[in-house]
Amino acid sequence: MKFTLSWLKDHLETDASLDQITEKLTALGLEVEGVLDRSKELAPFRVAHVVSAEKHPDADKLRVLMVDTGAGTLQVVCGAPNARAGMKGVFAPEGTYVPGSDITLKKGVIRGVESNGMMCSKRELKLSDEHEGIIELPDDAPVGAGFADYAGLNDPVIDINLTPDRADCAGVRGIARDLAAAGMGTLKPLVEGHLNAAPVEGRFASPIGVTIEAPEACPLFVGRYVRGVKNGPSPKWLQDKLVSIGLRPISALVDITNYLTFDAARPLHVFDADTVTGNITVRMGREGETLAALNGKEYALDGAMTVVADDARAEALAGIVGGEPTGCTEATVNVFVEAALFDPVRTAQTGRRLGIDSDARYRFERGVDPAAVFTGMERATRLILDLCGGEPSELVVAGAEPNWKRSLSLRPGRVAALGGVELPRDRQVRILMDLGFTVEREDEEGRLVVGVPSWRADVHGEADLVEEVLRVHGFDAIPATPLPRETVLTRPALTLKQRRVALAKRTLAGRGLSEAVTWSFLAGPVAALFGGIVPGLQLVNPISSDLDVMRPSILPNLIQAAGRNADRGHADVRLFEVGAAFRTPAPDGQDTVAAGIRAGAAVPRHWAEKARAVDVFDAKADALAVLDSAGAPTANLQVTADAPGWYHPGRSGVLRLGPTVIARFGEIHPSVLEALGVKGPVVGFEVMLDAVPLPKKKGGTAKPMVQLSPFQPVERDFAFVVDRKVEADRILRAAKGADKALIKDVAVFDIYEGPGVGEGRKSIAVSVTYQPTTATLTEEAIEATGQKIVASVIKATGGTLRS
Numbered sequence: 058m059k060f061t062l063s064w065l066k067d068h069l070e071t072d073a074s075l076d077q078i079t080e081k082l083t084a085l086g087l088e089v090e091g092v093l094d095r096s097k098e099l100a101p102f103r104v105a106h107v108v109s110a111e112k113h114p115d116a117d118k119l120r121v122l123m124v125d126t127g128a129g130t131l132q133v134v135c136g137a138p139n140a141r142a143g144m145k146g147v148f149a150p151e152g153t154y155v156p157g158s159d160i161t162l163k164k165g166v167i168r169g170v171e172s173n174g175m176m177c178s179k180r181e182l183k184l185s186d187e188h189e190g191i192i193e194l195p196d197d198a199p200v201g202a203g204f205a206d207y208a209g210l211n212d213p214v215i216d217i218n219l220t221p222d223r224a225d226c227a228g229v230r231g232i233a234r235d236l237a238a239a240g241m242g243t244l245k246p247l248v249e250g251h252l253n254a255a256p257v258e259g260r261f262a263s264p265i266g267v268t269i270e271a272p273e274a275c276p277l278f279v280g281r282y283v284r285g286v287k288n289g290p291s292p293k294w295l296q297d298k299l300v301s302i303g304l305r306p307i308s309a310l311v312d313i314t315n316y317l318t319f320d321a322a323r324p325l326h327v328f329d330a331d332t333v334t335g336n337i338t339v340r341m342g343r344e345g346e347t348l349a350a351l352n353g354k355e356y357a358l359d360g361a362m363t364v365v366a367d368d369a370r371a372e373a374l375a376g377i378v379g380g381e382p383t384g385c386t387e388a389t390v391n392v393f394v395e396a397a398l399f400d401p402v403r404t405a406q407t408g409r410r411l412g413i414d415s416d417a418r419y420r421f422e423r424g425v426d427p428a429a430v431f432t433g434m435e436r437a438t439r440l441i442l443d444l445c446g447g448e449p450s451e452l453v454v455a456g457a458e459p460n461w462k463r464s465l466s467l468r469p470g471r472v473a474a475l476g477g478v479e480l481p482r483d484r485q486v487r488i489l490m491d492l493g494f495t496v497e498r499e500d501e502e503g504r505l506v507v508g509v510p511s512w513r514a515d516v517h518g519e520a521d522l523v524e525e526v527l528r529v530h531g532f533d534a535i536p537a538t539p540l541p542r543e544t545v546l547t548r549p550a551l552t553l554k555q556r557r558v559a560l561a562k563r564t565l566a567g568r569g570l571s572e573a574v575t576w577s578f579l580a581g582p583v584a585a586l587f588g589g590i591v592p593g594l595q596l597v598n599p600i601s602s603d604l605d606v607m608r609p610s611i612l613p614n615l616i617q618a619a620g621r622n623a624d625r626g627h628a629d630v631r632l633f634e635v636g637a638a639f640r641t642p643a644p645d646g647q648d649t650v651a652a653g654i655r656a657g658a659a660v661p662r663h664w665a666e667k668a669r670a671v672d673v674f675d676a677k678a679d680a681l682a683v684l685d686s687a688g689a690p691t692a693n694l695q696v697t698a699d700a701p702g703w704y705h706p707g708r709s710g711v712l713r714l715g716p717t718v719i720a721r722f723g724e725i726h727p728s729v730l731e732a733l734g735v736k737g738p739v740v741g742f743e744v745m746l747d748a749v750p751l752p753k754k755k756g757g758t759a760k761p762m763v764q765l766s767p768f769q770p771v772e773r774d775f776a777f778v779v780d781r782k783v784e785a786d787r788i789l790r791a792a793k794g795a796d797k798a799l800i801k802d803v804a805v806f807d808i809y810e811g812p813g814v815g816e817g818r819k820s821i822a823v824s825v826t827y828q829p830t831t832a833t834l835t836e837e838a839i840e841a842t843g844q845k846i847v848a849s850v851i852k853a854t855g856g857t858l859r860s
């Protein structure tokens with residue numbers, strides 16, 4: 058919403074400065090997006106008189122001007138074709154920043170002739186794109202005067218960010234009302250000049266009648282016939298207002314409607330009455346019907362769209378845009394003025410379907426003041442009579458004003474209870490009345506009965522009234538009250554479960570993976586590759602046809618991102634994301650998952666190291682690192698080979714804690730990669746952070762004491778021949794369980810299949826580390842522990858000790 062300072066002062070009697078007004082607007086919730094003050098930018102530019110213009114001695118297209126600036130006469134070299142003696146133009150002295158050229162002027166010498174400053178074109182002052190010559194001013198322009206003041210460019214333009222609930226401030230008067238309530242001035246009554254809203258007496262009956270066939274779409278329509286008008290350019294004051302906010306003046310009749318749209322948030326429309334066939338009817342559109350609109354486009358209508366029609370055809374899209382056949386031109390003599398209420402929902406839906414953004418739609422879809430239909434018509438009539446002449450008819454009224462009147466109760470103590478500010482009752486009443494509310498009475502319980510004005514459709518309860526009082530009084534006046542402190546010791550704001558997301562991200566980033574942020578949804582065919590489409594997870598209104606299912610896994614988005622990188626020459630990709638994956642549409646049907654992929658080479662080509670592709674153990678290491686950072690008991694995890702179908706069946710695994718799956722890892726199935734159009738190998742992992750158990754609380758928060766043994770550890774190697782289907786993890790767990798107090802670590806260092814171990818069998822060699830804590834191990838103790846290990850592994854796997 059844009060308006061100028063002078064426009065605001067049409068409605069607000071104030072001595073406040075521009076800075077005070079913009080600061081107060083933001084404090085009131087009307088956030089100022091920007092202020093364009095051309096007077097500051099154009100302050101150095103002056104009206105000047107060209108005393109003489111001589112041809113440059115060394116350049117045919119240059120002239121040497123002697124310029125009277127009002128403070129003296131300076132020599133200027135100018136290349137403009139229209140530069141001549143006797144003319145008046147705009148002069149920029151040395152040191153001036155020229156906004157249109159983005160330069161700062163310096164005294165210079167051009168082809169041997171000194172030049173001091175420059176004479177400016179419109180483009181150099183950002184007034185237009187015209188730069189064929191310098192600006193020519195009238196002969197009566199005062200030499201030495203500031204150009205911004207002379208040209209009326211000293212009126213700052215304020216741009217505010219209007220929230221959808223403040224439809225009343227889509228007009229300058231609503232903004233002025235808020236400022237007046239906040240103590241920035243006095244709101245002027247609608248009684249004088251172009252603010253005059255007094256009723257105009259009709260002199261004849263309107264020859265055009267109005268019928269409403271769709272009252273749910275248009276509850277009230279007020280029309281007036283004005284005959285004998287003379288349409289032409291609007292006066293300078295009106296053109297200046299429209300130009301200042303970026304609108305193009307068209308004609309007096311059209312400019313009046315645009316002016317009232319922004320001045321009073323009251324959209325209007327004017328029909329050329331001589332082009333209207335019969336009477337006006339507000340109805341729904343008809344299939345096959347079209348409208349040639351004023352924007353030069355033709356639109357197909359249907360039964361869901363509200364139209365203003367005559368007896369022959371639809372002549373306007375209600376509340377959005379008028380039709381070209383009935384538009385006003387310079388030849389217009391008789392007009393029919395429309396002021397109506399249109400349903401906000403239908404207006405928004407029609408504008409969205411047809412892709413029409415208009416100033417009228419902007420206001421109707423937010424809800425215009427239902428009580429301003431008649432005042433808007435009277436103001437429009439007076440402006441038409443003042444600017445175009447003519448004779449008005451009596452009003453034509455169809456429908457009735459909606460019952461907008463309502464009263465709310467306000468307990469004065471609720472301002473302190475909800476807002477934390479103690480305000481006297483009289484101060485609360487004054488604020489509400491300045492905003493246009495009425496305080497009708499006080500009931501027997503001491504509550505104020507407050508009448509809500511017609512333009513505040515956003516106020517529905519006591520809390521809304523409290524907010525209005527606080528907003529005008531000033532949110533910055535609410536005292537800062539610290540929360541009570543239960544202990545002098547600080548406590549972390551996040552729980553361990555909440556911190557796991559950040560810990561997982563930090564861990565994966567430290568392992569060389571780059572964080573990606575992808576959509577929480579994907580295409581249905583892709584979801585089918587990763588567990589299928591669960592009923593209820595399909596989007597009813599997706600943002601795109603290929604993003605129609607909530608993602609069952611994060612991996613497909615990461616894999617497709619890796620494919621896009623590979624298409625652009627970056628085949629070696631390492632990506633991770635921590636986010637939600639969805640199992641069911643229920644509230645507990647989503648999991649927080651840390652997922653990642655590695656694609657291409659794990660070790661790039663290098664003369665000192667052998668290159669290799671990524672493999673399942675890279676993904677396993679990433680998953681274990683995340684689990685370790687999350688506090689999972691990784692030493693107790695079991696590894697099983699029942700990974701989901703999107704993993705390679707022989708190169709994948711599942712990490713379990715008892716029956717609970719807390720991670721999956723492995724090489725992505727080749728058929729899945731082929732369906733996604735991605736070249737392998739690609740490995741990935743998924744860690745279910747919500748499934749990681751929280752640590753059990755103990756007596757204190759201190760870390761356990763480090764147990765350091767003074768005795769030398771001992772290493773022994775064992776090789777077991779087992780069935781080739783036996784996982785190495787079973788051997789490791791059995792060996793470590795043989796003596797948990799003594800055995801510190803068990804690790805696989807060799808796997809062999811071939812001659813010497815038998816068909817369908819393999820040899821797995823492990824290294825076992827003994828760490829005594831009470832005494833140095835004897836040979837007998839070492840031998841006894843070795844026998845325990847062998848017995849435990851044989852029992853767990855059915856294998857034999859390899860000799």
